[in-house]
Amino acid sequence: MKKVILTGKEKSELLVEGIVTVILLLMLNFAVVMMIRQMIAGNPSLESAIWGVKNGVVLGNAYHLWSWQNLFIAVMGIGDAIVVYWRLIRRYHQMQMRHVIAELHYIAEGHLEHRISFEVNTDLQKVIASINALVDSTVRSMEEERQIEKSKDELITNVSHDIRTPLTSIIGYLGLIEDKQYRSEEELLKYTHTAYLKAKQMKVLVEDLFEYTKVRQTTTPLNVVSFNMAAMLEQLAASFELEAGKKGMEVSVSTTPDVIMMEADTEKLGRVFNNLIVNALKYGDGGKHIFLDATKVGSEVVVKVSNDGPPIPNDALNQLFDRFYRVEESRSQETGGTGLGLAIAQSIVTLHGGYIYAESSADLTSFVIHLPLKIGQTLTQRGTEK
Structure with missing residues (x-):
């Protein structure tokens, strides 16, 4: 199994996706801050409540390490990082799916010996396993179908050969009788007897063939x-x-x-x-x-x-x-x-x-x-x- 290797174009798409997402998030953050500032503009008590430092750890005489304002900025930063990661992962999974579909099209073109060998960490792996199993099953079915057709051809060939041999003898001896090419009644009886034996041989073959085709069927009833x-x-x-x-x-x-x-x-x-x-x-x-x-x-x-x-x-x-x-x-x-x-x-x-x-x-x-x-x-x- 191998991991999906992205092309140069796909890597560029991921980079552009990340940059565009960051820009959009910065614009959204700026808009949110501006809305908050407009809400608290002209209301010093509200501004003090939101942005003022009520509790915190003081570094030196001026900088507060922990404050509501710093917490707000941190939350926004973490949220932005999660959104960027989610967008990139989502696009990466889409690219993985694109590669799997390309492999599937390759198999559908007749390359039934090929299997999808990608290793992914999503439910797509189950899809890949199902596709490979389906192709294996299809190949087995096709091979069984070929064997059945080959078996039928062999059956027809063998039956034709086994029937033709005695039939040729029957026609030959009856032809001699038809053309009166015999010298005595004893020779005539010899020809008819040989034709009779060959006819019995054909009858045995036909009966065996009928019995064989009948018992080969799994639905053949049994008188138990x-x-x-x-x-x-x-x-x-x-x-x-x-x-x-x-x-x-x-x-x-x-x-x-x-x-x-x-x-x-x-x-x-x-x-x-x-x-x-x-x-x-x-x-x-x-x-x-x-x-x-x-x-x-x-x-x-x-x-x-x-x-x-x-x-x-x-x-x-x-x-x-x-x-x-x-x-x-x-x-x-x-x-x-x-x-x-x-x-x-x-x-x-x-x-x-x-x-x-x-x-x-x-x-x-x-x-x-x-x-x-x-x-x-x-x-x-x-x-x-x-």
Whole structure:
């Protein structure tokens, strides 16, 4: 912070202001004295009462150090000094305000990185602090707006790319069929089957995209019910038992305590766990186990979906929940992933007032979910914050 530095012109203005004020005060003092003299002219008793020395300290034989006349002159002198000081301070504050306004105009011209760094000893300092805070808030809002626009552009680009790839294949194979460029019925069935698979891939992408945009909205309603998390995980394990067996994997469930009653939207939470288990089956190559663990900790439940497949690189862990992010592009295309599953899972968990993160080591890759046991209070707080 720095003090306002006056220009040469402003210093001259202050000097002229002081001189003019002194001259005006001297003229006023002279006028007051003349009025008093006229009032007491021809009245010796009144003059004696006003100007005479009734009490005082005498220096020598003639000069009275303290008298009504000396007191009157002193009071007038002090009053004049106060008026001059007040006038100069007032003008100085006006000049400070002028400098602040000039800085504000500079910022308004587009120099949003600039801040007013003046230090003043008046309420103007609060105004300066408010202006700087307002500019900071504006810059943050503009940056957030830019990020939103960038995010929208990236979303459109990624969706266009992911839709165009299967769509191109569909059009290509249907074009071959349309032009009768097949040699046998077996080849025709091959073309139609490939087009069918690509169409299903597009359908999955569109459904995931719809789900993602829906759960990203904070106003998305939740159908909250009371349920047993332990029972839900057991049902999930049973539903994936056959598919896991085909891949040589086993799904096991562990809960502490045995019954964990909580509140949530079971349909949306089911989507979260389905996505995580499907990912474990797709990318847990070489692994033998998928572990579903739930533990009640205070007022929340911590659920881990783990597998003993290949670890995820550390530099990829923080990007896993970015939409359309794939650790290995070729492998995801091969397995038909859209890159939206984990982003959807994160949005659903956030809707419930919880959070999710991933951790990976040579032994286990785990997705850890923290959820409140009572979601009603969390949703009320979220609505109040809005």
